[in-house]
Amino acid sequence: MIKIEDLDLVTREKLLYNGNAELKRGFIYGLSARNGSGKTTLLRTIAGIRSETKGSIYYISNHEIYSLPELKRKLFYYESSEWFDPNLTGFDYLTFIQREWSNKNACIDDVVDYWEMNQYIKIPIKTYSLGMKQRVLLGLYEVSGAEYWLMDEPTIGLDTNSIEKFEKLLAREKGKNKAILFSSHQDDRIYKVCDYIYELGNGSLVMREASQKGENR
Numbered sequence: 579m580i581k582i583e584d585l586d587l588v589t590r591e592k593l594l595y596n597g598n599a600e601l602k603r604g605f606i607y608g609l610s611a612r613n614g615s616g617k618t619t620l621l622r623t624i625a626g627i628r629s630e631t632k633g634s635i636y637y638i639s640n641h642e643i644y645s646l647p648e649l650k651r652k653l654f655y656y657e658s659s660e661w662f663d664p665n666l667t668g669f670d671y672l673t674f675i676q677r678e679w680s681n682k683n684a685c686i687d688d689v690v691d692y693w694e695m696n697q698y699i700k701i702p703i704k705t706y707s708l709g710m711k712q713r714v715l716l717g718l719y720e721v722s723g724a725e726y727w728l729m730d731e732p733t734i735g736l737d738t739n740s741i742e743k744f745e746k747l748l749a750r751e752k753g754k755n756k757a758i759l760f761s762s763h764q765d766d767r768i769y770k771v772c773d774y775i776y777e778l779g780n781g782s783l784v785m786r787e788a789s790q791k792g793e794n795r
């Protein structure tokens with residue numbers, strides 16, 4: 579599992595004091611907060627692409643403790659479709675991530691079929707709509723094969739059909755013992771797929787069972 583202890587999050591303002599959290603494999607976690615509360619900042623910090631001066635984030639496996647850099651390739655975070663180079667194709671990204679994450683089990687064709695991307699996956703991303711890019715982004719998580727998925731507003735730009743596919747994907751990956759933490763806007767109905775929800779706000783990070791508010795039913 580990933581464990582977060584006594585973490586402060588500071589940007590222009592202090593977003594979190596002494597935050598504690600755990601991400602266990604086989605569970606889906608939502609991250610809920612008002613705009614500007616620090617969801618993206620927290621995800622970036624867990625992913626290790628920004629650091630904090632106070633607090634620790636580490637990974638425990640078989641009673642051994644590992645630091646975040648050692649977690650490399652076990653975790654996948656691709657924040658936004660804005661990160662894509664518009665001159666490359668979706669297929670370029672899928673093959674690159676599969677290779678870099680050394681996931682020989684991933685079948686890119688299956689991912690392309692699942693997200694109905696056959697018509698466009700080999701043309702440049704600059705021709706894609708937001709929903710088309712977002713489906714590529716979700717496909718990257720699958721081809722990475724990573725155990726821990728951190729996702730920032732994964733349903734952005736998706737139509738109803740794709741949101742249903744996303745829900746099915748989460749259920750499937752949970753069954754494969756993945757740990758998934760994703761953010762969305764507050765009270766989004768997508769939280770119904772979660773086991774637990776972390777609520778970030780007013781400097782604290784509080785976990786509750788998703789069923790407490792009617793989700794996950």
Ligand SMILES: Nc1ncnc2c1ncn2[C@@H]1O[C@H](COP(=O)(O)OP(=O)(O)OP(=O)(O)O)[C@@H](O)[C@H]1O
Nearest residue numbers: 589590591593611612613614615616617618619620
């Ligand atoms: N690099 C930075 N430098 C200065 N301030 C930053 C930086 N990154 C984020 N912030 C500030 O930190 C706060 C939290 O930003 P963040 O993007 O994490 O919020 P969020 O909860 O993801 O927001 P949203 O729901 O709108 O996506 C905001 O006030 C933002 O302006």
